[in-house]
Amino acid sequence: MKFNKRKAWQIAAIVVVFVIIDVWKGNTYNFMNVASMLYLSFFILVIAGILFIDRDNYKKFFGTFGIIAATFAVLFVVGGLMSSKLINAKRYANVIGPVKQVNFADLYSSEHTVEMSYVDKDSAILAAEKKIGELDDLSSRFEIDVDEFSQINYQGKMVRVAPFQYTDTLKKYMNFSDGVPYYVMVTTGDGNLNAQAKIVTMDEPMKYYPDAPLQYDLHRHVALHHKFSYLDDWYFEIDDAGHPYWLVQGITKRVGLWGAKDMNNLIIVDAVTGETKKYELDEIPEWVDSVYPTSMLMAQAKDYYTLKGGYINSIMQQKGVMSVDSEEGSYNYVSIDDEIYIFAGVRPIKLDSSSTTGLLFMNRRTGEAMELALPGVSLTSAQMTAVGSIQEKGYTPTTPTLQNVGGFPTYVMSLKDASGVVRGLSYVNYQDYTKSAVGDTSALAEKAYLNVMGSQEGLVPEDVETIEAKVLDVRQVLIDGNTFYLFTVEGHEGIFQAPLILDDRLAFMATGNTIKFTTTATKVTAVESIK
Known part of the structure; x- marks a missing residue:
């Protein structure tokens, strides 16, 4: 040489x-x-x-x-x-960790707070874009970065958040030192049928974001500070004070050198100052919701149900091999005790896709998995049932979410018109899709659905109580456009809630009346008399 x-x-x-x-x-x-x-x-x-x-x-x-x-x-x-699955099948299957077996009565009992969103991502984007369109100065320079629309829990409520971005490259480079001073927050939970968008103006702008100019580009910035980390995707989130951050995933491989992607750490980047800090998985701040990406959890679930019997079995005999609904639209999200879970149908690989033998719940913060072994129908099958119920109106059902309605496991869907506005709700029984109902409001849909279910016994025992007592105070309120009465009675703690559609006599109820009613917790289900 x-x-x-x-x-x-x-x-x-x-x-x-x-x-x-x-x-x-x-x-x-x-x-x-x-x-x-x-x-x-x-x-x-x-x-x-x-x-x-x-x-x-x-x-x-x-x-x-x-x-x-x-x-x-x-x-x-x-x-x-x-790193191949051929010789490491069971190691791939074990990456997901222990899959806890749960039943519906425990998971959806009163001990857990389960919140769903009636608003899907498309409706949230529509609400956000309408809001920005109301402000001429903003709409000429900025647009919503729809690729970064994250589903999170903010101060105990389900919301979607997304940063703004410049409408073109020229504007981005001409204003690179000014950054982006806005993000949008869309309330998707809290019982709202239609999305409620709010534009948040920050005291200091975000200078660090994907594809930002020069040293402010998010990926370039993180790479310079973490040169030997295995970086993957990122998410936009805000903390409980509304401050924006980027969550960048630090990856490891659990099998061989290059097999079975899993989370190793999380790098949190302050979108305003660019400060970065790497957190081990057991040190991540409480406000963070999205640690494990959906694609990673779905891949781990697929390996678990496919390879736990070995690689040869997954191809030849296929004993115990299961299929997981992982296509977009065949799974959804639900908030359980303020943590976001993905849930998807599971079935034997040869079973028709309209049915499930259970549901898999995966925690996006911890990666933990729970299996609900309860045969039923798939999310897509429930959507088809809803379409059949409202065919003449041309409404489109959103992806279903699973709820406890009267003790029955029930798929609940919003029904949107051509403009994206929610016009009603559809309830479809998870175990028997022939039992379904629709209504213009959640109260009407639930009442119609429970009438369809009749005297059948639900999976979740409910503490039903009949009370006859004097009304101490009563207030009329509007919840999502529907009239409700909140009242207290003598000898009982708590504030009881009753929708007007339950009984017209509620409109004439006054302090000092004696009311006899049936209630589950504080939710009034029937009114027998008001004197």
Whole structure:
């Protein structure tokens, strides 16, 4: 090997090109990231080629260079085999961790707070875009970054949040030092049928975001501070004070060198100052909701149900092999005790996709999984039932969410018209899709649904109580456009809630009246008399 000035300049040029690409693209290097290792190997081989080339003895050069290249090839082949599902099937299946078995009565009991969203992502985007359209100055310069519309719990309520972005590249670079001073928050839970959007103006703008100019680009910024981390996707979230952050996933591989992607840590980036901090999974702040991405959890669930009997079994005999609904629209999200869960149907691989043998719940913060072994219908089948009920109106049902309605496991869907406005709700029994009902409001839909269920006994026993007592105070309130009466009675704690549609006599109830009613907790289900 002869080293001369020409080779030195060539290697220097290669190094300069490597550094420029490295900084601009925001590359990171980790032995578990096969793409980064292939990229690094390419540059090493180029430099090795320059060092060992001998114009007087090409045969010797090809021999030496061939050995180096073959060594790299063998390493990648061995690494791939070590990481393959063929010889590591059960290790892949175990990445998800223990799958806890739960029953509906426990999961949806009064001991847990379960909240659903009647508003899907499309409706949330529509509400946000309508809000920004009301402000001429904003709509000419900014738009909603719909790719970063995150579902989170904010101060105990389900919301979607998304940052603004400049409408074109020119505006972005002309204002790169000003950053982005807005994000949008859309309330999707709290019993709201239609999305309620609010534009939040920050005291200090966000300077760090995806594809931001120069050093403010999120990926480039994080890569410079965490050069040897295996970085993956990111999410936009706000803390309980409304301050914006980017959550960047730090990845590891659990099988061999490159198999079974899993979370290793979380890098939290202040969107305003750019400050970054890496957290181990057991140190993540309480306000963070999205740690595990949906795609990762779905991949782990698929491996668990497919490979726990071995790789050969997954192809040949398929004993115990199950299928998980992982296509968009076939799964949904629900908030349980202020934590976001994905839930999806599970069924034997040969079973028709309209049915399930159970539901899998996966926690987006902890990655923990729970299986509800209860046969029923799939989310897509429930949607088709809803479509059949409102065919003449042309409404479109949203992706169902599972709720406890009168003790019955029930899919609940919003019904949207062509403009995206929610016009009603559809209730479909999870265990028997022939039992369904629709209504213009949640109270009407629930009343019609419970009439359909008749005297059947639900899976969740309810503490039903009949009370006859004097009314101490009564107030009329509007909840999502519907009239409710909140009242207190003598000898009982709590504030009872009754919708007007339950009984017209509620409109004439006054302090001092004696009312006899049936209630579950504080929810009035029937009024017998008002005197």
